[in-house]
Amino acid sequence: MSETEKITAGRTPDPQTVVVHDKHDERHQGSVTVPQYQTSLFSFATYAEFDHAVAEEPDRPMYSRGNNPTVQQLEQRLAELQGGDKARCFASGMAAISTAILAAVRTGDHIVCVSQVYGPTRKLLENFLTKFGVEYTFADGTSLDAVRSAVRANTKLFYLESPTSLLFQLQDLKACTELAKSVGALTYIDNTWATPCFQNPFALGVDLVLHSTSKFIGGHSDSVGGVAIGSEELIGRINESEYLLLGGVMTPHTASLTMRGLRTLPLRMERFEKNGLRVAEAMEQLSHVLKVHHPGLPSHPQFELGKEQMSGYSSLFAFETDLPVDVIKRWADHLEYFRIGVSWGGYESLVTVPTLPEGYESAAGPVVRLYIGLEDPQLLIEDIKQAFEKVT
Ligand SMILES: Cc1ncc(COP(=O)(O)O)c(C=O)c1O
Known part of the structure; x- marks a missing residue:
């Protein structure tokens, strides 16, 4: 055991030390x-x-579609x-998600x-896996009864995303994974919003954790x-078939x-946590803000559940407004410190007014998604206020 290993033995590793200390x-x-x-x-x-190497060393670099030391270093840290x-x-969050799902079902x-x-x-x-005869049911993740009712005899996978990234709804992860285990299904989660810093789904029984590293992990809007x-x-299983065959791998540069x-x-x-909450x-x-959807606000209907299963909050959230869509888009035009654009997790604040797809019928008015970056939060609040004054 090295000196460092002796010092840290038995202690939960500090996340900031994990990401800066390379062997x-x-x-x-x-x-x-x-x-x-x-x-x-x-x-x-x-x-x-x-x-x-071919016979005995599955992790040995041979060809960069399989293993590359730069990518492997990132994999170990993550x-x-x-x-x-x-x-x-993987080459993108969607490459990770699609490859992992394809590995779980037939x-x-x-x-x-x-x-x-x-x-x-x-x-x-809806559009792709159905071509191969894979069935699905979308269930309201806020209700364990709805999730339970969605289960069928042939259910092999529970796919979770908690919080979701438009209205920031949570699933009870422990209850969902217990249910999945009782029917012999795997549980996957998209953990991009909470990041490894604020949510450990493995401790709650999840089998596979997915992230888009394009967001907070990359963190600079450049990858x-x-x-x-x-x-x-499980990673070995994904690796042997879908990972190598579909080939959506991350480059060493990324x-x-x-x-x-x-x-x-x-x-x-x-x-981000401080800025977002502020x-x-x-x-x-x-005024003109009907409801704010942020799991860290006591007004969030799942605030208590959030406190139990997360240790912090990231800074992407949404609000509903009583202003019509065209007015709120003009409001966005008047913001000086928010760029208009999709994605999140970089250093810069962003705004979008997404068109709500199916499943969002509960929203009372247009939904605006704000991503709070690293700027001074007071400046951002003043910016939001001045833009409202200009359009009302
Ligand atoms: C919650 C969530 N999961 C996954 C993805 C997909 O990631 P990528 O764009 O890296 O494919 C995104 C992208 O916006 C996302 O918001």
Whole structure:
């Protein structure tokens, strides 16, 4: 046991230490950052070595569609931070999600999925997996009874996203995973909103954790990527078939950018949490704001559940307004410190007025999604107020 291992033995690792402390690897000659292995293949000195690697070393880099040391370094850090055994990185969050789902089901199987899931994930089930005879039911994730009623004899997967990323609804993760286990189904979760810093779904029985690293993990709005984290056995299963065959892998360049982002993830999340809550609380006091959907506000219907299963909150939330869509879009035009654009998790504040898809009938008026970046939150609040004054 090394000195550091002796000091940390038995203690829960501090997230900021996990992301900055690399085990020294002599292959890199003491380089502090892991170099970008910008290569498609890795060669061997002898044929015997090559044969041994093929037969015995599944993690040995041979070809970058399988293993690349720059990507593997990121995978190790992400697995450790999220508390899983192993991780695989992908070209995008959707590549991780689609590959992992394809690995869990076959023709005739059924998926229970939360109804407010991320739009493209919903489309994957509705328009794509149905081509291969995979069935699905969308269930209101806020109701365990609705989730239970959605289960069929052929259910093989529960797909969760908590909180969801438009109205920020939660699922009771422990209750859902117990239900899934009782019917022999796996549970996957999209954990992008909470990040590994604020939610550990493994502790609540989830089998596979997915993230779009394009958001908080990358953190600088300069990369698109995804990750799946789980047990050796489950990641091994995904790895052997769908990962290698579909080939939606992360490049070493993206892994390098993502690793740089990851180094400050816990630090940034502290600031995002403070900024997001401060602006959300201020929004609740404003006229033309009917309701603020932020799981960290006591007014959120699942505030208590959120406190039980999350240790903090990120800074993407939404509000409903009594202003018509065209007026609220003009309001967005008047904002000086918010850019208009999709995505979130970077340093910059963003605003969108999404068209609500099926499953959002409860909203009383147009929904505005705000992403609060690293700017001074008071400045953002003043900005929001001045834009309201201009349009009302
Ligand atoms: C909650 C959530 N999950 C997954 C994704 C997909 O990630 P990517 O855009 O990296 O494919 C997104 C992207 O916006 C998202 O918001």
